[in-house]
Amino acid sequence: MAVSKVDQPFNALAEAERLHKAMKGIGTNENLIIDVLGHRPSHQRAEIAKAFKTSYGKELDSALKSELSGDFLEVCEGLCYCLSEYDAKCLYSAVKGAGTDEEAIIDILSFEK
Structure with a gap:
């Protein structure tokens, strides 16, 4: 093994x-x-x-x-x-600029860690 x-x-x-x-x-x-x-x-x-x-x-x-x-x-x-930094980076990307990526936000916030 x-x-x-x-x-x-x-x-x-x-x-x-x-x-x-x-x-x-x-x-x-x-x-x-x-x-x-x-x-x-x-x-x-x-x-x-x-x-x-x-x-x-x-x-x-x-x-x-x-x-x-x-x-x-x-x-x-x-x-x-680290996982929390990556989540924060992804959340920022999901909300910056015109429009939001609501699916990404839900995926990040609802994922059990």
Whole structure:
């Protein structure tokens, strides 16, 4: 039986370094980004984002924007936030500008956490 990354020792600085390596140079190692962001709970991803900022002087979501695009970028950006921050960001998007996305508001506010 495989051990979940959640159960393995966690080092935010080491994970931030892995993300930096994934985006360094020509090309982007998307599988490495998935391995880091896709296998950690939100509180650990938040620690990784803080460690990235401390180590490289750049916000993780900004670094991702410079390397990724489309739906993959959107998912990775969402993974940079803790759940409440992401909900707030989505609520803001649902109400800004002309008209509101009432379905999105209902989905966010009614989702049991």
